[in-house]
Structures are given as C-alpha cells and as structure tokens.
Amino acid sequence: MDVLEIIRADHRLIESLFSQIEQTNDNYKLYECFNQLYEALNVHAEVEEQVFYPAIRNCQGTNELVDDAQKEHEEARQILEELGSLSPTKDEFKQKIATLKQVIQHHVQEEENEVFSKVRACMNEEERFQIGSKFATVKSKLQSEISVPS
Ligand SMILES: [Fe+2]
Ligand SMILES: [Fe+2]
Known part of the structure; x- marks a missing residue:
C-alpha cells in the first residue's frame, strides 16, 4: 500500500x-476511546518519525516541514501524557482534549x-509502496508495545 494512503487512513x-x-456521555466509552486515541496517536507519530520522515527528508522542500512536524509531535505527546493522568470526567480533561484536537488538526492538514504533494513530486508509486510496507511492519510492532499507562 502507498504510504500516503496508510497515513491518510x-x-x-x-x-x-x-x-x-x-x-459520548458514557464514561466507560469515553475511557475506552481515550485509550484508543492515546495508542493510535503515539503509534502513528512514532512510525512517522522512524520510517516516513527520514525517508522524505531528501525530497525538495521537506526539511523545514519535517522539523516543524517533529515539534508538533512532541507537543501532542506532552498533552497526551497530561491527559493520561486526568480523570476523563473532569472539565480539565475536556479542555485538554479540545487543545489536542486543534494541534492535531493543524498538523494533519x-x-x-x-x-x-512534495512527496508525490519526488517519489514514484513503487517507492511509496516500499515505504508503505516498512511503515506497516513497524506500525504493527509498535502497536503491541505502546499502551496507555495504567
Ligand atoms: Fe505527523
Ligand atoms: Fe500523520
């Protein structure tokens, strides 16, 4: 699969x-969804940093974007850790979720x-598929390692 399609999904x-x-108004569901979000975001950021970002640094015009992206990952990780130590029923939790959502929306855009577009201009489909398969391998490995601290 094309790495860009995996990332988009x-x-x-x-x-x-x-x-x-x-x-949701259901506290159990809230807790479950947050755990999933914690895992999905941490795994996604980590695989991008291990596989995707290093692979695209050679493409023209990506260096600054990747540096920025890495800072935004750090910011997101920090908010996730703060969220992990809060009860999801607290108002502070809801406020922090809203902040994290903004950070992520901007980052994803x-x-x-x-x-x-820079990656498409610099790599053909075959190269994107190669990175995609590496991305998928590292992702499934990290999925078994990363989970919300209890
Ligand atoms: Fe990212
Ligand atoms: Fe991403």
Missing part, C-alpha cells in the same frame, strides 16, 4: 476517535496538504 481513524470522545 490513520488520520481519519484519529479524527473519528476525537469525534467519539466529544460526543499540513501533512496532507503540504508534505504529501
């Missing part, structure tokens, strides 16, 4: 988890609008 899953968290 991850982004849509993450967005749907944010919506579910915002819409930048990736899909700016980074993707």
Whole structure:
C-alpha cells in the first residue's frame, strides 16, 4: 500500500476517535476511546518519525516541514501524557482534549496538504509502496508495545 494512503487512513481513524470522545456521555466509552486515541496517536507519530520522515527528508522542500512536524509531535505527546493522568470526567480533561484536537488538526492538514504533494513530486508509486510496507511492519510492532499507562 502507498504510504500516503496508510497515513491518510490513520488520520481519519484519529479524527473519528476525537469525534467519539466529544460526543459520548458514557464514561466507560469515553475511557475506552481515550485509550484508543492515546495508542493510535503515539503509534502513528512514532512510525512517522522512524520510517516516513527520514525517508522524505531528501525530497525538495521537506526539511523545514519535517522539523516543524517533529515539534508538533512532541507537543501532542506532552498533552497526551497530561491527559493520561486526568480523570476523563473532569472539565480539565475536556479542555485538554479540545487543545489536542486543534494541534492535531493543524498538523494533519499540513501533512496532507503540504508534505504529501512534495512527496508525490519526488517519489514514484513503487517507492511509496516500499515505504508503505516498512511503515506497516513497524506500525504493527509498535502497536503491541505502546499502551496507555495504567
Ligand atoms: Fe505527523
Ligand atoms: Fe500523520
């Protein structure tokens, strides 16, 4: 699979988890969805950093975008850790989720609008598929390692 398609699908899953968290009144579901979001976001950011970002640094005009993206990942990770230590029923939790959603929305837009077009201009389908298969391998490995601290 094309790495850009895998990343896009991850982004849509993450967005749907944010919506579910915002819409539910059920505390158990809230807790479950947050755990899924914590895992999905941490895994996604880590695989991008291990596989995708290093692979695209050679494409023209990506260096600054990747540096920025990495800072945004750090910011997201920090908010996720703070969220992990809060009870999902607290108002502070809801406020922090809203902040995290904004950070992620901005980040995802930048990736899909700016980074993707630069990658398409510099890599053919075969190369994107090769990176895609590496992305999938590292992702499934990390999925078994990363989970919300209890
Ligand atoms: Fe990212
Ligand atoms: Fe991403």
